[in-house]
Amino acid sequence: MARYDIALIGFGGVNRALAELIAARGDGLEAELGFALRVVAITDLRAGSLVRTDGDGIALAPLLAVAPDGLDFSGMPGGSPEPRNEWVIREVPADIVAEATFTNPTDGEPALSHVRWAIEAGKHVCTTNKGPVALHGPALKELARQAGVSFEFEGTVMSGTPVLRTARRMFGGLAVNGFEGIMNGTSNYVLGRLESGLSFADAVAEAQTLGYAEADPTADVEGYDVQLKVMILANEVLGAELTRADVPCTGISALTAEDVRRAASEGLRWKLVGSAERHADGTVVARVAPVALPAEHPLAGVSGPTNALAFHTDLLGTVTVGGPGAGRTETAYALLSDVIGIHHRAVSGTGILQEARRG
Amino acid sequence: MARYDIALIGFGGVNRALAELIAARGDGLEAELGFALRVVAITDLRAGSLVRTDGDGIALAPLLAVAPDGLDFSGMPGGSPEPRNEWVIREVPADIVAEATFTNPTDGEPALSHVRWAIEAGKHVCTTNKGPVALHGPALKELARQAGVSFEFEGTVMSGTPVLRTARRMFGGLAVNGFEGIMNGTSNYVLGRLESGLSFADAVAEAQTLGYAEADPTADVEGYDVQLKVMILANEVLGAELTRADVPCTGISALTAEDVRRAASEGLRWKLVGSAERHADGTVVARVAPVALPAEHPLAGVSGPTNALAFHTDLLGTVTVGGPGAGRTETAYALLSDVIGIHHRAVSGTGILQEARRG
Numbered sequence: 001m002a003r004y005d006i007a008l009i010g011f012g013g014v015n016r017a018l019a020e021l022i023a024a025r026g027d028g029l030e031a032e033l034g035f036a037l038r039v040v041a042i043t044d045l046r047a048g049s050l051v052r053t054d055g056d057g058i059a060l061a062p063l064l065a066v067a068p069d070g071l072d073f074s075g076m077p078g079g080s081p082e083p084r085n086e087w088v089i090r091e092v093p094a095d096i097v098a099e100a101t102f103t104n105p106t107d108g109e110p111a112l113s114h115v116r117w118a119i120e121a122g123k124h125v126c127t128t129n130k131g132p133v134a135l136h137g138p139a140l141k142e143l144a145r146q147a148g149v150s151f152e153f154e155g156t157v158m159s160g161t162p163v164l165r166t167a168r169r170m171f172g173g174l175a176v177n178g179f180e181g182i183m184n185g186t187s188n189y190v191l192g193r194l195e196s197g198l199s200f201a202d203a204v205a206e207a208q209t210l211g212y213a214e215a216d217p218t219a220d221v222e223g224y225d226v227q228l229k230v231m232i233l234a235n236e237v238l239g240a241e242l243t244r245a246d247v248p249c250t251g252i253s254a255l256t257a258e259d260v261r262r263a264a265s266e267g268l269r270w271k272l273v274g275s276a277e278r279h280a281d282g283t284v285v286a287r288v289a290p291v292a293l294p295a296e297h298p299l300a301g302v303s304g305p306t307n308a309l310a311f312h313t314d315l316l317g318t319v320t321v322g323g324p325g326a327g328r329t330e331t332a333y334a335l336l337s338d339v340i341g342i343h344h345r346a347v348s349g350t351g352i353l354q355e356a357r358r359g
Numbered sequence: 360m361a362r363y364d365i366a367l368i369g370f371g372g373v374n375r376a377l378a379e380l381i382a383a384r385g386d387g388l389e390a391e392l393g394f395a396l397r398v399v400a401i402t403d404l405r406a407g408s409l410v411r412t413d414g415d416g417i418a419l420a421p422l423l424a425v426a427p428d429g430l431d432f433s434g435m436p437g438g439s440p441e442p443r444n445e446w447v448i449r450e451v452p453a454d455i456v457a458e459a460t461f462t463n464p465t466d467g468e469p470a471l472s473h474v475r476w477a478i479e480a481g482k483h484v485c486t487t488n489k490g491p492v493a494l495h496g497p498a499l500k501e502l503a504r505q506a507g508v509s510f511e512f513e514g515t516v517m518s519g520t521p522v523l524r525t526a527r528r529m530f531g532g533l534a535v536n537g538f539e540g541i542m543n544g545t546s547n548y549v550l551g552r553l554e555s556g557l558s559f560a561d562a563v564a565e566a567q568t569l570g571y572a573e574a575d576p577t578a579d580v581e582g583y584d585v586q587l588k589v590m591i592l593a594n595e596v597l598g599a600e601l602t603r604a605d606v607p608c609t610g611i612s613a614l615t616a617e618d619v620r621r622a623a624s625e626g627l628r629w630k631l632v633g634s635a636e637r638h639a640d641g642t643v644v645a646r647v648a649p650v651a652l653p654a655e656h657p658l659a660g661v662s663g664p665t666n667a668l669a670f671h672t673d674l675l676g677t678v679t680v681g682g683p684g685a686g687r688t689e690t691a692y693a694l695l696s697d698v699i700g701i702h703h704r705a706v707s708g709t710g711i712l713q714e715a716r717r718g
Contacts, residue, residue, distance in 0.1 A: 021532075021674075029532055160675050162529040169528065170521040172699045173380075173388055174692060298681060301660015308679070315380075315692045316519050316683055320667070322657060323678035333533060333674045340531045348707040 002035040002346075004339065005057065007094040007123075009085060009114050010101035011044035014128050014155070016068065017332035018098060023060040029336075035343050041092045043083040045101075048073040050080075051092050085110065089117040096342060098335050099127035100155075105219070105228055105244075108132040119143050119151065126338030128155030128331050134228035135244075137235050150342040155334025157229045158183060158307045161323030162337065167237040167311060174315040176237055178277035183229045185305030185325040186213045186220035187252050187272040192303055194260040195269070200253065212305055212326075222251030223288040226274040230286050234276040237311070240284035242276075249288040268292040269300045277312075361394040361705075363698065364416065366453040366482075368444060368473050369460035370403035373487050373514070375427065376691035377457060382419040388695075394702050400451045402442040404460075407432040409439075410451050444469065448476040455701060457694050458486035459514075464578070464587055464603075467491040478502050478510065485697030487514030487690050493587040494602075496594050509701040514693025516588045517542060517666045520682030521696065526596040526670065533674040535596055537636035542588045544664030544684040545572045545579035546611050546631040551662055553619040554628070559612065571664055571685075581610030582647040585633040589645050593635040596670070599643035601635075608647040627651040628659045636671075 008015040022029075022037050030036045038057035043049040050073040052058045058078075063071065073079035089097055097118035101111050108131035115132045118125040119140065127133065132140060133153045144151035154164050158181075167176060182188050189212050193203035204221065207213035219225045227249045234240040234247075252272050260270050271293050276286035293300040298320045302308040307325030310318050324330040365381075367374040381388075381396050389395045397416040402408040409432040411417045417437075422430065432438035448456055456477035460470050467490035474491045477484040478499070486492065491499060492512045503510035513523050517540075526535060541547050548571050552562035563580065566572035578584045586608045593599040593606075611631050619629050630652050635645035652659040657679045661667040666684030669677050683689040 025532070033531055161678055162525070165529060166521070166525070170524060170696070172392055173384070173695050295660070296662040298660075298665065301654070301657075303655040306657065316689055319520055319680070319682035321678070321680055324676055330675055336532050337529070344707075348703075 001030065002343065003038060004035060004095045004343070005038050005040045005053070005093065006096045006098055006339075007041035007043075007088055007092055008039060009043050009089065009097060009099045011042050011047055011071070012068070012100065013328035014100040014331045014335070015042070015098060016064070017328040018100075018335050019060045020064055021329070021332055021336060023064060033340060033343065037339065040094050041088045042073070043085050043088050044071070044073075045083055047071040048079060048081040049084045049088055050076055051078045051088065053093055085114060086117055089114055089123070090121045094123060096124045096126065096339060099125060099129055100335070101129060103129050103228070104131045105134070105224060108135045112136060115140055115151070116143070119147050119149055122147055122149060124150040124152075124342045126152040126335050126342070128153070128334055130156045130228040130232065134231040137232060138241050150345050152338035152341050153232070154337050154341075155331045156232050158309065158323060158325050159327055159330040160333035160337060161307065161321060161325070161330075163309045163321050164233070164236055165337065165341065166321050171311070171313060174313050176311050176313050178275065178312040179233060179237060179309055180273050180275035180299065181229075181233075181307065181309035182271050182299050182302045183274050183307050183309065183325060184220050184223075184226050184272060185307055186217060187223075188302065188307070189305050190221065191252060191255075191260060191270055191272065194255065194257045195264050197257065197261070199257055200255070221253050223249045223272060226272060226288045230274040230276055230288060233309075234284050234286050238276055238278050238284050240276070240286070242284065242286055247286045247288060250290065252290050255290055263292045267295050269295070271299055271302070273299065360389065361702065362397060363394060363454045363702070364397050364399045364412070364452065365455045365457055365698075366400035366402075366447055366451055367398060368402050368448065368456060368458045370401050370406055370430070371427070371459065372687035373459040373690045373694070374401070374457060375423070376687040377459075377694050378419045379423055380688070380691055380695060382423060392699060392702065396698065399453050400447045401432070402444050402447050403430070403432075404442055406430040407438060407440040408443045408447055409435055410437045410447065412452055444473060445476055448473055448482070449480045453482060455483045455485065455698060458484060458488055459694070460488060462488050462587070463490045464493070464583060467494045471495060474499055474510070475502070478506050478508055481506055481508060483509040483511075483701045485511040485694050485701070487512070487693055489515045489584075489587040489591065493590040496591060497600050509704050511697035511700050512591070513696050513700075514690045515591050517668065517682060517684050518686055518689040519692035519696060520666065520680060520684070520689075522668045522680050523592070523595055524696065524700065525680055530670070530672060533672050535670050535672050537634065537671040538592060538596060538668055539632050539634035539658065540588075540592075540666065540668035541630050541658050541661045542633050542666050542668065542684060543579050543582075543585050543631060544666055545576060546582075547661065547666070548664050549580065550611060550614075550619060550629055550631065553614070553616045554623050556616065556620070558616055559614070580612050582608045582631060582633075585631060585647045589633040589635055589647055592668075593643050593645050597635055597637050597643050599635070599645070601643065601645055606645045606647060609649065611649050614649055622651045626654050628654070630658055630661070632658065
């Protein structure tokens with residue numbers, strides 16, 4: 001039985017939910033997936049760091065019994081009041097680093113350094129953090145390739161809904177020429193409430209009450225969150241190397257309830273769409289903008305906090321994948337699916353495609 | 360470079376489209392996928408059989424230049440006026456048998472025998488034929504397992520849209536507890552036209568004119584086509600062993616335009632839904648029936664000939680995959696994706712999951 005030792009960097013909602021999954025399902029996962037998971041290190045800005053590489057690693061149940069705000073590793077064996085991220089990532093023997101700190105859309109730090117340190121230390125990395133992937137994805141992939149480790153980031157787009165992995169594994173032999181998606185549940189929820197007659201301010205306030213929107217909703221409603229996801233997808237799926245300047249971004253704050261209702265009366269639905277298209281000359285053109293979609297468009301029926309991504313392909317036309325766009329368990333599942341992907345690569349040598357039987 | 364020799368059983372729309380893909384894209388596929396494809400045998404009820412196992416195998420371009428109705432293998436080198444299916448499948452050296460004859464919903468023949476012969480002869484099989492998979496899927500899978508060959512059938516549900524493979528490969532570590540889908544484009548198109556005010560008879564006639572419906576639309580509008588797909592999915596995804604008697608089936612012919620329009624005025628959309636659910640006691644309950652879906656249901660917005668399948672999971676909630684439900688190239692792509700799946704299994708030994716690094 002293979003076993004992977006994991007270091008959790010950041011112990012907020014997502015990595016905590018991953019720890020819950022491992023604690024609750026570890027044995028079932030072993031039986032189903034053929035590998036065991038052992039958490040050997042946890043770091044967190046507030047709680048400090050905790051390292052335990054012997055026996056069963058860190059006992060998760062006692063940690064999960066403590067409310068997140070009250071967690072303090074400093075008094076525990078192997079604990080420290082300092083996160084000591086660099087030391088943990090570089091020096092603690094682990095196979096996989098699961099990076100789930102906050103997204104920094106400006107320079108990707110500190111997650112960018114976390115990912116780099118892990119790769120430099122010869123460790124596989126999975127992250128749900130859009131910053132390093134959107135801003136430095138191609139460079140980090142190349143670094144990982146040279147180091148012979150995996151760099152996985154399914155959770156950066158639509159949480160655990162398998163969109164990056166669908167693009168990578170389900171479309172062999174055909175060409176994906178573009179995509180368009182609804183990739184922000186907050187703005188989609190707000191647009192739906194505008195259709196129901198609420199004002200923009202009331203709709204945002206309601207989304208905040210329901211936990212769909214953060215205290216500062218700017219990144220969601222102005223499209224900046226989707227902009228990062230478009231960069232990640234365009235670079236990964238279309239082989240582009242887009243920067244933020246390459247993806248013009250318009251949010252939904254300029255739309256009025258009246259705009260949205262008038263469109264609805266004409267059978268159109270305003271959606272915040274992130275899209276990219278590969279042109280005949282190879283250039284990739286991307287943008288984020290509100291679009292009034294006709295009812296028969298595959299994204300027009302995507303309601304509430306649900307997300308969906310439509311891939312435009314040559315042989316299959318449009319293939320759409322819809323599912324949750326956020327949520328701590330849903331995003332933690334993305335990390336688990338990354339670990340499964342790392343396992344498959346390890347098992348099959350170079351991963352998906354290589355020469356076979358007849359050499 | 361690996362190379363797979365393929366025998367095409369049935370040379371109607373689907374396998375002809377597969378031959379077109381191989382002829383047009385063979386070199387590109389080699390470069391992308393790491394294996395070559397060579398067609399060494401073709402059989403067809405009308406054209407006879409053609410076998411060529413030396414050199415580059417069968418030269419596809421000249422065959423594809425002949426209109427389907429005029430194709431006759433009997434005068435060609437290696438040709439015969441008889442299909443000789445059993446001899447070709449059993450005796451001609453090939454790695455993969457691509458079965459694409461007509462679906463027989465009663466006993467699955469002759470495709471059932473084609474699949475059995477191939478497995479008995481130690482050949483991998485891929486098929487787009489719902490009959491043998493719906494009626495004898497679990498038994499055939501076990502037969503293939505014992506013989507150490509692959510049995511793939513992505514094209515039996517939603518043509519090349521990757522739904523079976525999504526269920527198999529994208530949901531590791533979580534539980535799929537049920538599904539519901541729109542899996543017949545003809546009936547979905549007809550329902551959309553009823554919403555627009557057409558009568559049932561006129562809507563069916565229009566679908567026939569557009570090529571969405573066959574001369575005898577019974578299997579589509581009475582739900583029998585969806586019934587087979589529900590059996591395939593329930594058996595594959597939920598581990599059931601359903602027979603046709605286990606899947607009560609009601610079509611859309613009893614719906615009137617008035618029913619559909621009245622529902623639409625209330626924000627509901629009638630859809631022909633195939634579904635199955637695993638209950639707490641392990642039993643799987645399935646059915647095919649028209650359902651009036653609320654607008655926010657993930658299938659409510661699926662329009663025209665598009666199909667979609669919603670998987671209900673424990674960790675991700677509902678994940679929906681939408682795409683083409685039919686089409687010769689789209690279905691031929693399913694066969695190509697099956698060949699890619701066979702290659703992956705061959706490369707990685709037992710396929711997806713096996714013990715790894717630390718043994």
